[in-house]
Amino acid sequence: EAGVVQSPRYKIIEKKQPVAFWCNPISGHNTLYWYRQNLGQGPELLIRYENEEAVDDSQLPKDRFSAERLKGVDSTLKIQPAELGDSAVYLCASSSGETQYFGPGTRLLVL
Amino acid sequence: SQQGEEDPQALSIQEGENATMNCSYKTSINNLQWYRQNSGRGLVHLILIRSNEREKHSGRLRVTLDTSKKSSSLLITASRAADTASYFCATAGYNTDKLIFGTGTRLQVFP
Numbered sequence: 545e546a547g548v549v550q551s552p553r554y555k556i557i558e559k560k561q562p563v564a565f566w567c568n569p570i571s572g573h574n575t576l577y578w579y580r581q582n583l584g585q586g587p588e589l590l591i592r593y594e595n596e597e598a599v600d601d602s603q604l605p606k607d608r609f610s611a612e613r614l615k616g617v618d619s620t621l622k623i624q625p626a627e628l629g630d631s632a633v634y635l636c637a638s639s640s641g642e643t644q645y646f647g648p649g650t651r652l653l654v655l
Numbered sequence: 656s657q658q659g660e661e662d663p664q665a666l667s668i669q670e671g672e673n674a675t676m677n678c679s680y681k682t683s684i685n686n687l688q689w690y691r692q693n694s695g696r697g698l699v700h701l702i703l704i705r706s707n708e709r710e711k712h713s714g715r716l717r718v719t720l721d722t723s724k725k726s727s728s729l730l731i732t733a734s735r736a737a738d739t740a741s742y743f744c745a746t747a748g749y750n751t752d753k754l755i756f757g758t759g760t761r762l763q764v765f766p
Contacts, residue, residue: 548697575752586659586743586756587698600753635697642686642752646697 546570548647550636556653562624565650569617569638576613577644578621579635587635593619626654659744659757667763674731676760678744679724685749687720687727692741692759701729701742736766 549568557563569576574595579587590609592600595616604611608627613619623630631654637644662677678687686705690698704711704720704727711718717730731738741761745754 584758586745586759588756589753592753637698639752642703642747643688643700644698644752644754645700646690648695648697651695 548636548638548645550634550647550650552650553648554651554653556655557626558655559628560625562622563626563652564623565621565634565636565652567619567621567636567647569619569636570640570645573638573640573645574616575639576619577637577639578611578619579637581633581635581649583632590621626652628654630654659746659755661742661744661757661760663760664758665761665763667765668734670734670736670764670766672734672764674734674738674762674764676729676742676762678727678729678757680727680744680746680755680757681725682746682748684722684746685751686747687718688745688747688754689716689718689727689729690743690745690756692743694740698743731762734762734764736764738762739764 551566576593578590581587591604591611593613596613611621633649633651635649637646659678659680688703689701692698702713704718715732720727741759743759744757
């Protein structure tokens with residue numbers, strides 16, 4: 545069974561540029577999560593989806609971040625415009641119960 | 656904000672030795688989970704312990720939970736070089752599958 549797939553794995557952009565991350569969850573998992581992990585820290589939840597509905601986006605900086613999960617499967621997370629402080633690893637996870645399965649993450653560097 | 660604080664922040668041991676990591680949290684929980692993260696990779700679920708459990712085993716892993724002290728420990732017995740990774744505790748509250756991660760313990764096992 546394929547795991548959670550994320551792309552790209554790495555992204556380097558200049559500040560004020562837009563960037564997008566893509567996630568394909570494990571087949572059959574209705575719940576999808578986006579986390580941000582700063583260097584030396586644990587992941588922090590940005591947004592959680594149940595099927596195509598965002599049920600918890602309280603930690604998502606809505607002025608510059610947006611996300612969507614069309615048809616309740618794949619999801620994209622977008623930052624526009626990116627700031628220096630957005631440099632981090634962006635992790636996607638999916639679950640069908642209490643255990644979350646994580647993708648390898650996208651490492652973003654904003655210059 | 657992160658719920659858990661882990662101790663120690665970093666741990667170095669020789670192969671064959673045991674490694675113990677501790678996690679403290681602040682609010683009531685439904686369950687506590689431990690995850691492993693290899694360098695540059697996503698997180699892998701190790702073990703889940705519920706609030707009404709005190710101890711749980713999985714292979715070389717032993718987890719304890721003391722809800723009165725709001726703390727948990729992860730013991731890895733007979734460590735191997737392949738156990739080198741960062742270990743995170745994560746707590747889940749009642750009526751939610753939202754996980755709040757700790758700051759992590761970086762474990763280095765020398766051959």
